[in-house]
Amino acid sequence: MSARAVLDVSALPTAEHGRRALVWLGQVWMLVIEGTMFALAFASYFYLRATADVWPPANVELPGLAIPTVMLALFLATIVPTRISSRAADEEDAPRLVRSMVVLSVLELVAVALWWVYLSRLGFRWYDYAYGSAVWLLLGIHTFHLVVSTAETVVLTTLAARGPVTRGHYLATKIDGMYWYWVIGWFIAIYLVVDLLPRV
């Protein structure tokens, strides 16, 4: 037998479910990538706007403000259950987590439905001039993330409601919440650029 110096880490916690988890950091970088994509789509919008003579083109009917404004309020309202669920995850409070996730799922599904109505009522399509292309590019990216994020919330809610709620659920809830905040942030940008800006 010989002896050697060791640094014993066996007392360290396993399976972090907060910001220190590897997956959390991975998700942050994924959102940086998606955010760069979104930002470049906005940059393309402004580039085309700057090179166009008239923007939006004269014959284009602007989207109505009612639905997007309702959606904005709805999105802002979802911040409450999102915060509650991620607080519940921190405190490992399973019943509160499930309750807030159910509320969140319902609100997100309503948002998807409203968004669908908004898209189908839009008076122009992607093939209507570069304006249509640029706007629908933004709407398309938003649609993708809205649907994926909602699906994620619904699946997580179902799994958590079936129980038992595990550390994996807590971590996933927090990550899902972060994603959802991100979706809200970009929706606000779309609201400003697509819905408000052409009117001022």
Added chain:
Amino acid sequence: MTAVPTAVPTSHEEELDRARRLEAAWGSPHGLVGALRTVDHKAIGRRYVLTALTFFAIGGVLATLMRLQLRQPGAHVLSAEQYNQIFTMHGSTMMFLFAVPVMEGMMIYLVPLLVGTRNVAFPRLNAFGYFIYVLGGIFFYVAFLLHAGPDVGWFAYTPLSLSRFSPGKGPDVWAQLITFTELSALVVAVEIVVTIARQRTVGMTPQRMPIFVWASLVTAVMIIFAMPAIMLSSSMLIMDRLVNTHFFDVAQGGSALLWQHLFWFFGHPEVYIIFIPAMGMVSEIVETFSGRPIVGRPAVIASLAATGTLGFGLWVHHMFATTVPPVGGSFFTATSILISIPTGVQIFCWIATLWTGRPRVTVPLLFVAAFIVVFVIGGLSGVMIASVPLDLQLHDTFFIVAHFHYVLIGGGVLPLFGGLYYWIPKATGRLLSERAGRWHFWLWLIGFNVVFFPMHFLGLAGMPRRVYTYQPDTGWGPLNLLASSGVLLVIAGAVVFVVALLRSRTHGAAAGDDPWRAPSLEWGTSSPPPSYNYLDLPTVRSAVPRWTAHADQPVIAGVRDDVREVLVTRFADAQPDHRARLAGPSIWPFVLAITTTVGFIWSIFDPWGVPIGLILCAPPLIAWFWPWTRERDPRRAPLASEAAA
């Protein structure tokens, strides 16, 4: 927490026992299906490198065909259309299927070893990234063989690439190849960043990170910000062609220039994405073979970071400050002047290290020397075209072809070969023949210059690039023949390398753990490393840990050896934070890669491919994350409170 080192008794039996348990936890499954399921970063890194080298060879065959065609005026090896396709395929293959993936493969193989951990942070994502890359490459070549290859150049400028001017499927195939390779690059980038940020072993603070790890970090961050641009723009191109959007269609209010902006937002950093890991390899090689810590370590690191930032900074500056297209003269002038500063700093540090050390001249170091020579020539021709009047004269001539091959081969491929000769013994356990390496080196150094140096004069004489033939009275014949004959030397060098690699498998001398007396951690484990990388996870106390290790340098204990557990450390001070469980082998990344491929290819023909692809991807995605083994995974196990209930 900061753990206090303690001394514990060890014995040979105990070590054997631990090795057995670790192998059971970390070993890869066997057989063909096992190969598809493996998540070992070494297996995946090796695959990346071998696949990329295969594409390098294919790109080389295409280059040979072009040089055969251009060897004399009016040759008939290739028609004009074939020539267009082949230079597009060659450029796209070299950039997207060889140069970037080969660097990714080196990072995937080396980074976990160099930072002293057992796998990358997201092992299944890693497997997925490889399958996406190789399926994209296969798809690209199947399309080419079915006569649907692109012929619009490797940057597919609009409006040429719009359906009005390119009615076939070529540009769609090209755009989708981009989607494949950039998706895989992004996946690699995320896991490299997270692995470097949180899985460095105890004591490896950012200041002590090996330079190659720094280079990998800079590269990964560049990929994260650059690649979305090309994914977005290639999707916009496909949409213009497929569903009648008008992003690039001037008649409908679009802008052809938008394509160039988006493309170069990616394209300019792309060159550094190839170049920066290569610089990292050079630093490692120089340090090892001069037998002393690199001179000016902070300056070298700062230069890598500065190069990475300038790759974007200048572009952004350009975009907001002017309205001229990205090929504007002032832009290039500024770039080449600024970018040459950090590169110059690094070259200075390498020379100072060699000068003050005791250099041992080995094949890896020879390739470094070749790199410096070739790269300086490339830099000089770069300074020449940086001046606006010369650029106007030389634009789109063979002078440019010569210049960017000097930069890409000099700055990327030669250091890569140095790195391969340096690290292959670690990966295979066998040394490569030193004599073969020297033949390879001389054949390439001479052959490369014979091929590309005359192209400078051809360019000055006015020979345009991308032409499939020329008239005898131009007088370009002799220099072209010279350039083409050099290809024989380059091919001979490549053959020597392949033979040396194959022979080393059976006849090579055993490498041992550390054939080079190198300073970094990976040389402390066996060659090839075991599935779990390190029996005893090392800790470090300097930037050259193996040169400064004390007898009482502690190893890490208390990381479980019966499951895939790794130690997570804090970013800034590299002290232990927690233990985390990594994912094990799974078939679902492969299945997901297949369904993703179906979606990507379908969407070339029919916009419904996008939603259908998404729906197809859902089941494997769910299966991937499904908690199959609930009881064995503490992340998924019920909490203590519930277990008690």
